[in-house]
Amino acid sequence: MARVAEHAAALDVERIRADFPILRREVHGRPLVYLNSAATTQKPRQVIQALVEFYEQHNANAHRGVDTLGEEATALFEGARAKLAAFVGAPDPACIVFNRGTTESINLVAHAYGRKVLKEGDEVLLTQMEHHSNMIPWLLLAQATGATVRHLPIREDGTLELDALGSFLTHRTKIFSVTGMSNVLGTIPPLRRLADAAHAAGAVLVVDGAQLVPHLPVDVVDLDVDFLTVSGHKMLGPTASGGLYGRRELLEQMDPFMGGGEMIREVYWDRATWADVPWKFEAGTMNIAQEVGLAAAIDYLGALGMENVRAHEERITAYAMERLLDAGARIFGPTDPSVRSGAISFWFKDIHPHDLATVLDQEGVAIRAGHHCAQPLMRVLGVPATARASFYIYNTPDEVDALIDALRVAERLFRTA
Amino acid sequence: MARVAEHAAALDVERIRADFPILRREVHGRPLVYLNSAATTQKPRQVIQALVEFYEQHNANAHRGVDTLGEEATALFEGARAKLAAFVGAPDPACIVFNRGTTESINLVAHAYGRKVLKEGDEVLLTQMEHHSNMIPWLLLAQATGATVRHLPIREDGTLELDALGSFLTHRTKIFSVTGMSNVLGTIPPLRRLADAAHAAGAVLVVDGAQLVPHLPVDVVDLDVDFLTVSGHKMLGPTASGGLYGRRELLEQMDPFMGGGEMIREVYWDRATWADVPWKFEAGTMNIAQEVGLAAAIDYLGALGMENVRAHEERITAYAMERLLDAGARIFGPTDPSVRSGAISFWFKDIHPHDLATVLDQEGVAIRAGHHCAQPLMRVLGVPATARASFYIYNTPDEVDALIDALRVAERLFRTA
Amino acid sequence: MALEQLYQEVILDHYKNPRGKRAVPGAELSCSRNNPLCGDEITIYAHLEDGAVADLGFEGSGCSISIASASMLVEAATGRPLNEAQDVAVRFRAMMAGSVEPDEDTFGDLVSLTGVRKYPARIKCAVLAWDVFQEALSGAGDATGDAPH
């Protein structure tokens, strides 16, 4: 990780900020300080413009027409697929299935791969720090198949208990699904090592890339992962954009997920055959404009360079952690910025995170408070909820200062008299 | 139907056209004549602007934050739900589940209702004129449950063979799923009658509203349907907008469809409980901006008045059918414009629809050619494909003339020497 | 200023010194519920005598609004006949929904919670204890899936 930072160029954050119209907004009379990019990122004008241009110039249904608009829309949609493939290092655009994001992608894998592969007595391995979107689909799958779901523990410092891997990842494990970057703790697990271990045990490795893909350079071939999910809305793209990378042989073996128009080859009253991958998994009218918008987001990130994105976040995370600790906050997860993400969960002066978020909002500072869709992890951490500040390419050290100032306001308000 | 047209006000089509930026486009040097709204409609600036405004002013994840942006995004998203509920006459916004459109909605019902209810020997009744999106999910369901899928025949004139209803809809039928308006034939089945028959047989009625909802006033209570699907992209809304109306008691009984964040109440390692409807069916980050865009589309249609929309389409359909028949086209489906939609499938001078569409495109006229995601219906009609022109609020009689002129060009080109 | 209106003295006081924050010995009615947005959880215990709420208490963890509201609930409902207590709950919810005006005589300290009305995401915090209370009174607590875990 440290290597990334060394040869990285600094982002021109002022210029970046100028691309995000919403950052000129005021909240309660204060300039918006948006520290909630782990929930969803803001969108640059280039992405918004791509949507406008699609709807004003090229809007049509994809893969259905021989008319000019239809061909343009198809070319833009398939062009977006090639861009996303290149962005994650996929060898072939056919390995990219488009859909709404990580949640739909994991449901797709659980349904189309899991139901085919799992039998009673088999196991799905998760970790203790998964998002509900990487838990519930497996729970439902386990109920449907008689398989069992297990959870690799985390250590005190918020990293995975890798010493226990051998006893959790066994010949019974058919699927190992793990976050590439924890949305609560910021932890970045050693994916290549997990992939090797999974493969040695005869399991596939599914990576929840919701937080990973927006924040780190990713190469599915280097990492040797079998599935990787992408949430477009967390990487400057529109809501309802994103998809799933899958190893081609696996995608080809899999059953369809949803049925409908376009995912078929031939349909008879009582049977049907399926289209080639990836279209086998794309039923009905897709999120065409959204994926075209995501392509613009990928262009934007590509121009910045993902190594530089990462270096910027590492710097701002280091500064934020220092100031938060100084201010008396308790931080959950690894404390070394070079091995973690810029999503910082904390607990401050025994003020309930909900109260904290409300007070901060009055000061213009948007953070997230709650269980972050990770209720079981909250129980492990021994708190009902945490406050979370998270950073992206448009955040500045001044905004960290604004966060700290706002925390002081909350402290004064809630100080026990 | 005739009643609707009588007291309807004429649409100010020139003013409407000015709202659609894409209609100023040229194709091969000719003004675009877009006659493919049954595939997807164009978008007015009001809808595009709603998207821009969302991303520039209010973008945040819904239902997750106590910050100002989060509350604004949530209010806009839930406001869109209330608008869609009112638009289809749903008694309560909680009856509206958001998702990508008709295909996802039918998959949801097949999965969350069908898998719960169907047993071996049970039947799902469809008709011969369904879209693949209203066939494949039931085929997959039948494979998973051992149930059988049957198809109510159509008559020569493209209407349903209602005399056969009694023998197809029996005590074995648990689900009757029918299009509200055929995308190939234009047929509008008598939904209330079908609902009554379904209920008398102890089945639920699912209506594929992809074509219906954009083109006719709809009231789910009057029609007494149990489920109705909505495709936002076919009614001026963004791609990836729309959803499902479901009778509340049914939604409450149903299992979840996809699992993930937000659709839960409490999550433990080995079990979970679900959120109230409709959120039980909305996992992960939803299509927030898209539903907000759909709300703007509903406002737009509401201001025009759906009765006036229908009256306009009836008039232009009558004119188009007259001119097509004059020109020597063979039209599939009912020929009385007052009982059908403005989607007109035809066969012209034995020119293959694909060739026809290519020639028309050169003349600026966009139509659809193919099997329209209804391969089995094509076999019933005895053709490999049809050409289809379809109309919406922005189409004019002049555009019908342009279609006819372009057909003449094709005729000259393909005339047997 | 807005913050002081939300976090009024009386709210912070109830938060820091909650009334009746204890399990009630011999409570016939008890019920637990969580707020899925934030994970807050409140359990209500009620002991009835002669058709009145003789003793009332709560346990749980939550933000200042949810704890203060629970504490005020204990004050407002203890000692009341069942139907009166139920009535207060109904009217409090109406006040939070904006359909009933706050009135010091009826609502006492509870009036201070109307500041929350401007924060839609926090209204759930203010009514959480009341949800649980109403469920406990209806005896429904055991039948639903929301029993204490």
Next chain:
Amino acid sequence: MALEQLYQEVILDHYKNPRGKRAVPGAELSCSRNNPLCGDEITIYAHLEDGAVADLGFEGSGCSISIASASMLVEAATGRPLNEAQDVAVRFRAMMAGSVEPDEDTFGDLVSLTGVRKYPARIKCAVLAWDVFQEALSGAGDATGDAPH
């Protein structure tokens, strides 16, 4: 004008008077495939003798481009040794993909199909018969799910 370039005389001629539009008696190889976009379906029949394509024919319905292309395929491949026939197919596909330049000597009438390259959605029509032909030659026709129905 663009239309005339797409629908050249020679294409329309092959469309209206397709060569070899018939089942081939005694064909050892046959294969069927459809274009899922439009429903067009082509079946190819080939009879081999001494390692050469002795007789070739097709049946099916389709647009002018797919029928003309099938007809030209019959002309181009009949009589050729298997490996040469396979080679024509590979080079035709390369020409349609734009990676090989059209050349009248090699391709004959097939050159007329390069007008289709400007219409991405129609390229599938032009190569449909060739897909089926290659599949038939590879003997794979029976193994896939794409056998005639």
